[in-house]
Amino acid sequence: MENMRCLRCNRELEAGHKSVALYMFAQTVGVKPRQKSTAHRISFCPQCSVSLAMGPPPEGALNMAAWDMIRDLVGSDPALNQAAWENLSGILGLLPATGTDGAARSAPTGGYFEF
Numbered sequence: 833m834e835n836m837r838c839l840r841c842n843r844e845l846e847a848g849h850k851s852v853a854l855y856m857f858a859q860t861v862g863v864k865p866r867q868k869s870t871a872h873r874i875s876f877c878p879q880c881s882v883s884l885a886m887g888p889p890p891e892g893a894l895n896m897a898a899w900d901m902i903r904d905l906v907g908s909d910p911a912l913n914q915a916a917w918e919n920l921s922g923i924l925g926l927l928p929a930t931g932t933d934g935a936a937r938s939a940p941t942g943g944y945f946e947f
């Protein structure tokens with residue numbers, strides 16, 4: 833099995849880890865023969881999912897559609913927020929206690945999907 837990575841932060845998502853997966857495939861309609869593309873799976877870690885859902889709407893119709901779906905998930909149950917919070921606590925626990933620069937992690941600032 834290939835290793836899944838979060839599309840936004842490139843964090844490795846091991847099997848069994850919590851994440852949000854978007855499945856996408858294209859299919860012709862009203863055209864014969866009907867064609868279907870392979871299905872693609874796009875993953876987001878809990879932090880990015882929550883961050884994207886809380887953030888401003890992205891540009892582009894496809895990005896908007898994905899954003900809406902993620903907001904749907906994040907907004908309907910706190911489980912994903914909880915997972916993000918747990919991951920964040922784990923990361924913070926590993927950081928050396930150097931004081932005030934806790935925000936200096938290299939999280940990507942562009943919160944947009946890139947299809």
Ligand SMILES: [Zn+2]
Pocket residue numbers: 838839840841842843876877878879880881
């Ligand atoms: Zn991520």
